[in-house]
Amino acid sequence: MGHLTRAVFRAELRRGIAPWVAPAMALTIVVPMISKAAQWQGSWGETQGLLHSLTTLIGGPLAAAAGCWQGGRDHRRRTVGLSLSVPRSRAAQLVMAALPVAVWAVVGHLVAVAGVLAASWPYTGAGGPSVGMIVLDAWFPVCAVFTGFVVGRVWRWRLAAPVLAAATYLVLGIPSYSSSDLRFLNPAEQYYLADQVPVAWFVPVMVLWTGAPVLALVIGYAVRRRFLAVVPLVVAALLAPLIVSSGEDLFREDPVAEKLICTEAVPQVCVGGLDGPLLSPASDALAGLVSRLEGVPGAPVRYVQTSDSRRLPPDTSRLPYTSRGWTVVRDRIADPAGYAWETAHFLTERDCPESVTEGVEEDPATVRVRETDDAVVHWLAPWGSSRLDPAQGAVYLNRLTAMGDTERRAWLGRYLATRTSCDPKAVPAL
Incomplete structure (x- = not known):
């Protein structure tokens, strides 16, 4: 049978x-x-x-x-x-x-x-x-x-x-x-x-x-x-x-995803354990930004891929979120300049409660800080056409660009010391 x-x-x-x-x-x-x-x-x-x-x-x-x-x-x-x-x-x-x-x-x-x-x-x-x-x-x-x-x-x-x-x-x-x-x-x-x-x-x-x-x-x-x-x-x-x-x-x-894989050079670039192949492309994309912050007091010593920037120490900044098929294709960053720009944006991002910003959108001091932040982002990582307000933001960018290296490093050091501050008076003027 x-x-x-x-x-x-x-x-x-x-x-x-x-x-x-x-x-x-x-x-x-x-x-x-x-x-x-x-x-x-x-x-x-x-x-x-x-x-x-x-x-x-x-x-x-x-x-x-x-x-x-x-x-x-x-x-x-x-x-x-x-x-x-x-x-x-x-x-x-x-x-x-x-x-x-x-x-x-x-x-x-x-x-x-x-x-x-x-x-x-x-x-x-x-x-x-x-x-x-x-x-x-x-x-x-x-x-x-x-x-x-x-x-x-x-x-x-x-x-x-x-x-x-x-x-x-x-x-x-x-x-x-x-x-x-x-x-x-x-x-x-x-x-x-x-x-x-x-x-x-x-x-x-x-x-x-x-x-x-x-x-x-x-x-x-x-x-x-x-x-x-x-x-x-x-x-x-x-x-x-x-x-x-x-x-x-x-x-x-x-x-494995919770572990970080980092470069040896300082500042370190760190990605999640599952994204190890992205380490080199991310480092290459940030080369210009890192070079412009070289010698600046308070510049990040670490850039970390995370979804919660509030848990990061003061000397660490956040890397952009990556999505396969969009920002990353077969372990290549689709838009390195955009990746660097978003990293610079996170570096200057102020996590201010709504009670601070609500109702003061047109306040001159608040506008000045916002345009100053945008000018710093654009100087650190130029990307595409300028998104700065021509009446003020572009002026700030021109002033930052015209500074000597020593003067600019000193000003950026004072600026980065206040990057988490929500007090417009604390942010140095350009």
């Missing part, structure tokens, strides 16, 4: 729709990935986040349709009676017919994943892909195939497969627009993995949650003791509150 089962399984692997599922699944994932390569190459998290979305939202309906088509094969061939005459149980027949499609779906998915990860690897820094997410994503097409197979067996209509694909896409896609934590029950929820990793129990819990309803469906269709379908449904009911209550806590900060 074992030899016969293996022979049947090998035959099913080689014939019908099953072998075509692998290239279809691979192309379904790879083609959209290629079109968005600039947005994910260089980040394991961005790469796997997009892989997850494509595998579930696009690959899932494809797998369900393939399973449905396979399930309706006997009805199309009018060989249902012949299948029932075979001594194998309905469950065994189901597994022998659906499993080959699921296997090829997983093969296609893994081929796509391997190719995409290989394309991202040359541009990545520390860290690595999450094996758990790969397993979870590979599991979903298996569940989709078996679900589609049962639907194909029950729903005797030639257009059942494409209709099921469309319905699956809607069922998976619509919940992603919700802001409720119930959306995390959706296996196709789009996860933000750029600097996060799943908690330890996330993958096994989601594997059970995704597979339990499918197992219940298969048991209800193919097993004589259909009441056993209650068991996986109970498991799913127990897991659902855990997933919903956890919500955003299903993921934690990637410890």
